[in-house]
Amino acid sequence: MKKIFYIFLGIFISQSALANQPVDWQLGFQKAASESMREIVAFHDKLLLPIIIAISVFVLFLMLYACVRFRASANPNPSKRTHNVTVEVLWTLIPCLILIVMAVPSFKILYKQDTIPKADLTIKAIGYQWYWGYEYPDENIIFDSYMIEEKDLKADQPRLLAVDNEVVVPVDKVVKVLITANDVLHAWALPSFGVKRDAVPGRINETWFKAEKVGTYYGQCSELCGIKHAFMPITVRVVSDEEYEEWLSEAKEKFAKEEIENDELKLASK
Numbered sequence: 001m002k003k004i005f006y007i008f009l010g011i012f013i014s015q016s017a018l019a020n021q022p023v024d025w026q027l028g029f030q031k032a033a034s035e036s037m038r039e040i041v042a043f044h045d046k047l048l049l050p051i052i053i054a055i056s057v058f059v060l061f062l063m064l065y066a067c068v069r070f071r072a073s074a075n076p077n078p079s080k081r082t083h084n085v086t087v088e089v090l091w092t093l094i095p096c097l098i099l100i101v102m103a104v105p106s107f108k109i110l111y112k113q114d115t116i117p118k119a120d121l122t123i124k125a126i127g128y129q130w131y132w133g134y135e136y137p138d139e140n141i142i143f144d145s146y147m148i149e150e151k152d153l154k155a156d157q158p159r160l161l162a163v164d165n166e167v168v169v170p171v172d173k174v175v176k177v178l179i180t181a182n183d184v185l186h187a188w189a190l191p192s193f194g195v196k197r198d199a200v201p202g203r204i205n206e207t208w209f210k211a212e213k214v215g216t217y218y219g220q221c222s223e224l225c226g227i228k229h230a231f232m233p234i235t236v237r238v239v240s241d242e243e244y245e246e247w248l249s250e251a252k253e254k255f256a257k258e259e260i261e262n263d264e265l266k267l268a269s270k
């Protein structure tokens with residue numbers, strides 16, 4: 001009984017507060033914070049869910065109907081029928097039509113996500129065993145982002161999700177994310193933005209998001225990458241333009257890409 005209560009509580013909470021991280025007993029998606037995620041949620045809630053429910057109810061009805069209608073006690077001489085062309089055509093055609101109805105809006109969303117609009121800023125996420133490294137290539141910023149251990153958590157920091165150095169981006173700006181890995185496969189995923197891309201060593205994948213609300217958003221590595229796969233979370237802090245500029249000027253000093261590295265590059269290019 002207690003469990004059921006928590007499940008309902010989870011459904012309720014997931015709809016209202018605490019929108020940018022998973023909540024206990026949550027069912028369904030985290031609340032959307034980008035247009036792309038809103039479209040994914042709408043696609044799921046308004047199209048997939050009704051289809052799933054209709055099919056489940058229909059199959060359940062068929063099973064119950066067959067159990068009652070064709071029970072042994074009422075049918076001492078069972079029917080020997082084996083084929084019915086009409087039924088066979090129908091049960092091939094109808095699922096095909098359902099798939100087409102699902103595929104059209106699904107591809108529309110997929111291709112929209114794939115087309116990156118003109119980016120306001122670019123960040124690069126690099127997966128390591130087991131933490132994320134970030135670069136702001138246009139700002140000469142580079143830093144690593146480690147999960148905060150449970151004993152070091154502050155009151156408002158969620159367990160297994162908070163990191164020491166967060167990615168900071170301005171609100172309502174198109175952020176292009178270049179994603180790669182240094183050792184094994186990882187995946188950079190942020191549910192509230194509807195973003196999930198594999199991080200592949202030796203290859204750069206790209207994606208984008210435009211956060212619509214100020215806040216802190218949490219994600220996790222989503223490709224099984226080794227023993228500490230569960231401990232390399234992703235934290236993106238969406239801030240106002242002014243706060244971003246402020247952070248940028250601080251970060252340019254704190255996280256400046258080292259001179260040595262630049263010198264080496266210069267030497268290499270000579």
Ligand SMILES: [Cu+2]
Binds near residue numbers: 223224229
């Ligand atoms: Cu990983």
